[in-house]
Amino acid sequence: MVTENVSSPPRPEQSAPSTATGRRGLQLLRLMVRDRVGAIGLVIVLLMTAAAALAPLIAPYDPTAMSSQRLAPPGGDFLLGADEAGRDLLSRALYGARTSLTVSLIVVTCAGAIGVLLGLLAGFFRGAIDAVITPATDIMFSFPTLLLALAVVAARGPGTENLILALVIVFIPSFARIVRGTALSVRREPYVESGRAVGLSNTRLILKYILPNSVAPIAVQFTTSLAYAILIEASLGYLGLGVQPPQPSWGSMLSSGKSFMEISIWPSVVPGVCIMIAVLGFNLLGDTLRDVLDPRLRGRSDR
Structure with a gap:
């Protein structure tokens, strides 16, 4: 008797999580596009990112190339x-957008990763870990954000690396505080206690219950932090x-x-308008994302 080894097709429930995640993402995108403010913010962010x-392809000139047409008005060659x-x-503004977005994205991503980890540890384990992390973040919150970043950069010297380090330090407490609050509330829920009762490890509980409930506030904080990072x-x-210099930057311009x-007025107006549009786009996107991810605010906006 010959037994044929035929691999069975994947069961429907195996692909259910990814399908549900995809549907939820599409629903979220539809809700954001349906909101006029969110659509404007999304368009601004997408256009600025593009x-x-x-920039190397659409910039008409080398951003560092000098010419004899100093302070030339708009039109003509420029x-x-x-x-x-x-x-x-125009070329310097495009490359300045490249600089600002790159720095801001690196800063917020690194600060978010560190802040989320610290918030999870402080909110879930409490005890000595929380007694160290929470006062440290409170001390950092007591300083004005720009002043704290200015102090770090002044101590280490100007430069892109020191700028990124200063901004990462500045943005860590915001993520840590938000995730800690979520962890404190979720850890008391019955389903977390049930998971602990059946023998799930702390790491499993955090990844299965605590972190998914923190996704919405993290996403909103990430978007609004990008706007603030561009401004700082x-x-x-x-x-x-x-x-x-000579690397273009909206602030130095x-x-x-x-x-x-x-x-x-144009050497000041052009970068000033770019900063305003970038901050506005991310703020509009963050506000709409908050409304969409919060069911209470979503229901209020639908009425």
């Missing part, structure tokens, strides 16, 4: 005008403590253009 990613060194403002990066660049406001 412009930053494609669509948005030229700065005090005759450099194309530009502020430090304006003070000369951020990304150093704004700083160098302020000395020529009486002759030409």
